[in-house]
Amino acid sequence: MHSKVLLFALTLPALLSAQNRIVGNAAEAEAGRGLFRIVCAPCHGIQAKGGRGPDLTTGVFNSGNRDEDLFRVISQGVSGTEMPGYGVRFGTDNIWRFVAYLRSATNRRAVASVGNATAGEKLFWSKGACGQCHRVGQRGGPMGPDLTRAGRKRSYEYLRAALTDPNAELTTGYYKITVVTRDGKTISGVQKGFDNFSAQLMTVDGVIHSFLRENVQSCEREYVSLMPSYKSWSETELNDIVAFLVTLRGDL
Amino acid sequence: MRMLSLFVVFASMAFGQVKDADWLTYGKNLSGWRYSELDQIKTTNVKSLALEWVFQTNILGKQETTPLVKGNVMYVTGPENSAFALDLTTGRQIWKYSKNMPPGVNACCGLVNRGFAMQGDVLFKVNIESTLVALDSKTGSVIWESTIDDYKKGYTATVAPIVVKDKVIIGIAGAEFGTRCFIDAYDVKTGKRVWRFWTVPGPGEFGGESWPKDGKAYERGGGSTWVTGTYDPELNLIYWGTGNPGPDMNGDVRPGDNLFTCSIVALDADTGQRKWHFQFTPHDVHDWDATEDPVLLDIDQNGKKVKAVVMANRNGFYYALDRATGKLLTGKPYTEVSWAKGLDANGRPILVPGQDPTPTGNKACPGGGGGHNWQPTAYSPQTNLYYFSSTDGCHTYYMTNQEYLEGQWYQASTFTGEGLFPKGSIVAVNPATGDVQWRWKMVSPPSGGMLATAGGLVFSGDSFGYFFALDAKTGKPLWNKQLGGTVINAPMTWARAGRQFVTVAAGGAFFTFALPK
Numbered sequence: 014m015h016s017k018v019l020l021f022a023l024t025l026p027a028l029l030s031a032q033n034r035i036v037g038n039a040a041e042a043e044a045g046r047g048l049f050r051i052v053c054a055p056c057h058g059i060q061a062k063g064g065r066g067p068d069l070t071t072g073v074f075n076s077g078n079r080d081e082d083l084f085r086v087i088s089q090g091v092s093g094t095e096m097p098g099y100g101v102r103f104g105t106d107n108i109w110r111f112v113a114y115l116r117s118a119t120n121r122r123a124v125a126s127v128g129n130a131t132a133g134e135k136l137f138w139s140k141g142a143c144g145q146c147h148r149v150g151q152r153g154g155p156m157g158p159d160l161t162r163a164g165r166k167r168s169y170e171y172l173r174a175a176l177t178d179p180n181a182e183l184t185t186g187y188y189k190i191t192v193v194t195r196d197g198k199t200i201s202g203v204q205k206g207f208d209n210f211s212a213q214l215m216t217v218d219g220v221i222h223s224f225l226r227e228n229v230q231s232c233e234r235e236y237v238s239l240m241p242s243y244k245s246w247s248e249t250e251l252n253d254i255v256a257f258l259v260t261l262r263g264d265l
Numbered sequence: 266m267r268m269l270s271l272f273v274v275f276a277s278m279a280f281g282q283v284k285d286a287d288w289l290t291y292g293k294n295l296s297g298w299r300y301s302e303l304d305q306i307k308t309t310n311v312k313s314l315a316l317e318w319v320f321q322t323n324i325l326g327k328q329e330t331t332p333l334v335k336g337n338v339m340y341v342t343g344p345e346n347s348a349f350a351l352d353l354t355t356g357r358q359i360w361k362y363s364k365n366m367p368p369g370v371n372a373c374c375g376l377v378n379r380g381f382a383m384q385g386d387v388l389f390k391v392n393i394e395s396t397l398v399a400l401d402s403k404t405g406s407v408i409w410e411s412t413i414d415d416y417k418k419g420y421t422a423t424v425a426p427i428v429v430k431d432k433v434i435i436g437i438a439g440a441e442f443g444t445r446c447f448i449d450a451y452d453v454k455t456g457k458r459v460w461r462f463w464t465v466p467g468p469g470e471f472g473g474e475s476w477p478k479d480g481k482a483y484e485r486g487g488g489s490t491w492v493t494g495t496y497d498p499e500l501n502l503i504y505w506g507t508g509n510p511g512p513d514m515n516g517d518v519r520p521g522d523n524l525f526t527c528s529i530v531a532l533d534a535d536t537g538q539r540k541w542h543f544q545f546t547p548h549d550v551h552d553w554d555a556t557e558d559p560v561l562l563d564i565d566q567n568g569k570k571v572k573a574v575v576m577a578n579r580n581g582f583y584y585a586l587d588r589a590t591g592k593l594l595t596g597k598p599y600t601e602v603s604w605a606k607g608l609d610a611n612g613r614p615i616l617v618p619g620q621d622p623t624p625t626g627n628k629a630c631p632g633g634g635g636g637h638n639w640q641p642t643a644y645s646p647q648t649n650l651y652y653f654s655s656t657d658g659c660h661t662y663y664m665t666n667q668e669y670l671e672g673q674w675y676q677a678s679t680f681t682g683e684g685l686f687p688k689g690s691i692v693a694v695n696p697a698t699g700d701v702q703w704r705w706k707m708v709s710p711p712s713g714g715m716l717a718t719a720g721g722l723v724f725s726g727d728s729f730g731y732f733f734a735l736d737a738k739t740g741k742p743l744w745n746k747q748l749g750g751t752v753i754n755a756p757m758t759w760a761r762a763g764r765q766f767v768t769v770a771a772g773g774a775f776f777t778f779a780l781p782k
Contacts, residue, residue, distance in 0.1 A: 047665030
């Protein structure tokens with residue numbers, strides 16, 4: 014709301030001159046990096062390579078690739094997502110400093126996909142059994158992260174690394190919970206809730222379980238993915254799967 | 266007749282002799298104990314606690330207030346310049362105060378408020394745009410409102426004031442915005458400022474040599490005072506903790522110890538003159554504010570009773586100081602500390618090299634936000650233990666050069682944790698030795714403050730929305746209830762008509778519990 018007021022209050026030439034002065038200037042990009050580390054790093058990572066928020070170093074942005082698109086998104090946020098607007102808090106020049114930093118951080122080219130997406134799609138639903146846990150559009154299982162927009166949310170490198178080392182960087186909240194009941198039964202699944210008095214988890218059959226700590230022997234959480242590693246697969250197969258994943262842009 | 270007296274005996278056995286009990290100031294008493302003599306709710310019956318009423322503020326944002334209770338009314342402040350008077354019996358609203366915030370208020374950590382102070386029928390609270398307002402407790406009407414300082418410079422006000430004699434004492438926030446902070450006293454009747462103590466001295470003033478000689482570093486020096494202090498009437502001294510120097514994580518622009526940041530200052534209540542100061546973290550670069558509760562209690566030191574002020578500091582050490590002189594009595598880590606090997610005889614940390622923020626990052630423990638943060642602490646004279654929350658872990662601290670712009674964020678970088686679950690605990694410390702008596706481990710950083718009662722209980726809440734009671738002697742959890750919103754403030758307790766009540770805020774609502782009638 015406030016950011017719109019701010020934008021309308023500025024004339025287009027004033028905006029453009031700030032843009033020309035700041036974007037592409039190394040010192041301004043450095044100032045932007047300082048701001049980025051405080052404000053954006055909690056979601057986008059200290060290197061802007063993503064985490065809870067998208068990777069910002071691929072040169073491809075969900076809401077447009079022009080400087081003006083970045084300015085708009087940082088100022089106003091993206092409705093329906095966790096991305097807030099920073100226009101009021103930081104002002105025009107600082108928003109351009111963020112843009113300057115992002116431009117300096119996205120100089121590296123996104124790695125070109127070398128696999129075959131059609132072959133990857135087949136592997137995804139058959140040999141890989143990825144759909145047992147992951148959902149794409151209206152198809153797939155509920156246990157793992159929804160991959161419908163994986164190609165927008167995650168970088169090529171992130172997806173490639175996740176296949177062979179699922180524990181490298183977990184999607185927030187998708188941790189492994191293991192409960193041992195009073196009668197010695199062990200139940201493992203993906204975290205739905207984990208707190209000081211209880212835990213909720215989903216087992217591979219899609220059932221949600223709930224436990225009170227006072228009623229079980231133990232209740233532990235590990236920074237471990239329930240996804241198996243695919244490192245025994247051939248380079249070609251892995252590249253094909255990733256080629257398929259990067260095509261997933263949310264078109265149902 | 267005989268039947269009736271038997272009944273009275275039985276009733277008082279069941280419920281004890283519960284006198285009406287108020288809660289009149291932020292820390293329960295001006296020593297900041299947050300301890301209540303009420304013992305109707307105790308270890309053996311706490312499992313029966315039941316809901317009495319809920320009040321929904323309908324305001325999103327963090328409830329950091331400590332409610333006050335007087336007469337038949339509870340007084341609470343909320344985020345975004347709001348406040349409410351509530352009926353003690355039903356929780357129904359008696360009046361509401363609200364004031365629009367001017368656009369462009371820059372607050373580091375939410376548009377929060379930590380509560381009222383009260384004298385007679387007058388309530389005092391700060392508003393976020395750095396004003397202090399006096400309200401008629403009967404109606405919520407404004408008696409006077411004074412400007413503390415200019416919010417456009419980056420100042421915000423969130424603290425609960427205290428009243429000392431004829432003055433309202435307040436602190437200020439804004440050390441993340443390159444401000445120079447202070448502690449102020451205002452006349453209760455007129456709202457006129459009586460004195461100001463700058464927590465960052467100017468050139469030529471005592472402590473001024475701990476800042477660069479030339480330049481404007483001290484003008485951006487921080488030292489915020491956003492958590493309520495305490496008062497010793499015998500010594501007539503006010504004790505107040507001070508925050509980080511500015512910018513938080515780039516110490517290169519402010520060589521020196523940077524007094525009086527990350528310190529406790531003891532001020533004459535009448536004049537605001539500094540009696541002594543104790544700096545916990547000289548030249549801080551990890552954002553280790555010393556704005557935690559400075560709690561006043563007497564501790565045994567070699568068989569002698571010493572008037573002490575204690576603090577569980579964000580830097581990972583628990584400290585007890587002689588509150589007449591400011592000399593260190595004891596200092597000991599209560600969580601993992603990597604940045605200092607220990608304290609020297611004067612309490613100055615013995616630094617471990619390689620722990621400061623750099624452009625590429627350095628790991629240090631505690632992590633950002635420290636071990637114990639601002640959440641209210643409690644001291645129980647019954648157990649002689651001091652209770653507080655702690656975030657237990659480490660972070661990688663980064664430094665960046667950052668240009669100063671008036672009123673803008675000026676932190677010069679940040680900290681991150683990667684691939685680890687941050688953990689926490691509630692800690693009970695022997696205040697004389699700093700030894701940890703017990704530690705109740707939590708699966709994530711703690712969020713709530715502490716309340717200790719003569720019922721042998723410690724009440725608190727967590728980020729998941731649980732309100733819970735621990736055994737004050739052992740830390741064993743005895744009871745909990747899910748309230749559906751984060752508990753940030755400390756629970757408080759009061760009594761009316763023979764019954765003890767416990768009130769806590771969770772999410773945007775206030776919940777009151779008691780034993781069933």
